[in-house]
Amino acid sequence: MTTRPRDWEAIVDLIERVLADDDLLPAVVAAVRGHVEESATLPVSDITGHTRLLLTAAGRAVAARRAPTEAELTVVEQLAVNRARQGIPIDVVLGSVRISERAIWARTRELAEEAGIAAAHLLDARELYDDWADAVRTRLIRAHRETPRTNDVWDRDxxxxxxxxxxxxxxxxxxxxxxxxxxxxxxxxxxxxxxxxxxxxxxxxxxxxxxxxxxxxxxxxxxxxxxxxxxxxxxxxxxxxxxxxxxxxxxxxxxxxxxxxxxxxxxxxxxxxxxxxEVAAVAALTSRPDLTEALALRHRAARHELGAAAEAVARTVRAWLEADRDTAAVARTLYVHENTVRNRVQRFAAVTGIDPHRTFGAISAWWLCHAWTVDS
Structure with missing residues (x-):
């Protein structure tokens, strides 16, 4: 069925009513943000602006019974580039466009019924739109694919x-x-x-x-x-x-x-x-310099008593605790005899009064040895 000029005037009027519908654009944007998870992180103004541009361009093209102009395709390219730089995959971009199309054409059919426009005439308009949309999708895919992947989607603000x-x-x-x-x-x-x-x-x-x-x-x-x-x-x-x-x-x-x-x-x-x-307990200790200082001050005399051996003792006790008290493993790591490891642990316990074999003693021992080795 060929749409006569008078019938096409009704289609053009319908398109203008769709473009002027104040409730349509917010509904389309809400549908996109609700159904496409990746779009929920984008500003509403971003989605609204691009949706308005595409809707207006499509309406004008259908009304004039023409393909998209190069200026319109340039806008499409910019959308693809923006989404690529934002880390939004092309299938997500195309999915958003499809959701927009469904919402727009649902509203168009409602207005067409109210205006008494025949379904066949509306089908002619839809076929024109599909031709326009195919060209747009082709340019979207190509521009998205050709956008340099810098892996830097950050905004350094x-x-x-x-x-x-x-x-x-x-x-x-x-x-x-x-x-x-x-x-x-x-x-x-x-x-x-x-x-x-x-x-x-x-x-x-x-x-x-x-x-x-x-x-x-x-x-x-x-x-x-x-x-x-x-x-x-x-x-x-x-x-x-x-x-x-x-x-x-x-x-x-x-x-x-x-x-x-x-x-x-x-x-x-x-x-x-x-x-x-993963490191909550250690972070709790190392992020409290005031308590670390208090612990080190409490055992300052013990460190002085150890003298030149303080660093070696502290590193051995810390390694021993971090190795789950595996004396043989620590001896291999430090290239010393197992008895040397045992003697250093015992020496530490004797001068500090901290028993590293007990749960909370082990915590205090590791914390103090960490403070001693960091300071040395």
Whole structure:
């Protein structure tokens, strides 16, 4: 059935009514954010803006019975590039477009019935739209595929990151501005700055987490991302401390925990991605310099009595505890006789009064020996 000019005028009027529908765009954006998980991390304004552009371009093309112009395809390319840089896969982009199409055409059919437009005439318009959409999808896929993959989806906005790490209401407002989904758990990653291997490790861990923020804070590289990092081992020997998931208001606490994770992991010989829960006890000890100082001060006389042997004794006792009191293993590691290991443990217990064989004695012994070896 061929649509006559008068009938096509009705289609054009219908398209204009669809484009002017104030309730349509918010409904489309809500549908996309509700059904496509990766889109929930994007700002509403981002999705709304691109959806409006595509809807308007499609409406004008169908009304004029033409293919997309090069200017329209340039806009499509920019959408693909943005999504690629944000770490959004192309299948997710196309899925969002399909959800938008379903919502738009459902509303179009409703308005067509109210206007008394024949289904056959509406089908003609849909066929024109499908031709336009095929060209758009082809350009989307190509531009997304050709976007350079730098693996750096971070926005290095130090000021926004600072506000996030403040925690409280400032962090909540900043998280909303950045498009982080309300109520979604956020993750903090920390590693020592100036180390290329550590920076690379953080980038690999955050692949696929969605767009986050990263910046140098003090002597550390800090990143905040909206989904769980890939907690997989890294072969670089570096440590990336991780804390989360937490609400935006708790990011300040999470940052402190992630920072404490790095020296705690280093103290226990762990490398790669280390969550605070893996080293909670050690972090609790090493992150309290006031208590460490009190412990060291309490046993200052014992260290003085050990004299030049203090460092060797402390390293032996610490290694012995970390090896689950395996004397033979420690002797092999330190290249000493097993009796030397036993004598040093006994000497430590004698001068400090701490029994490293008991549970809490072992904790105090490790903590004190760690303080002595760090200071030496």
């Amino acid at each position: 130090a000021e926004s990151l600072r506000r996030l790490l403040e925690g409280g209401s400032a962090a909540a407002l900043t998280a909303a501005e950045r498009g982080f989904a309300p109520g979604a758990g956020l993750w903090v990653l920390v590693t020592r700055s100036g180390d290329t291997a550590s920076t690379t490790a953080v980038r690999r861990l955050t692949e696929g987490t969605g767009p986050g923020l990263a910046a140098t804070v003090g002597d550390a590289l800090v990143a905040v991302v909206p989904s769980q990092p890939a907690l997989r081992p890294q072969g670089s020997g570096s440590v990336v401390g991780i804390a989360g998931p937490v609400a935006a208001e708790e990011l300040g606490v999470a940052h402190r925990l992630a920072v404490a994770t790095v020296p705690a992991a280093e103290a226990t010989g762990l490398t790669g991605a280390v969550h605070i829960s």
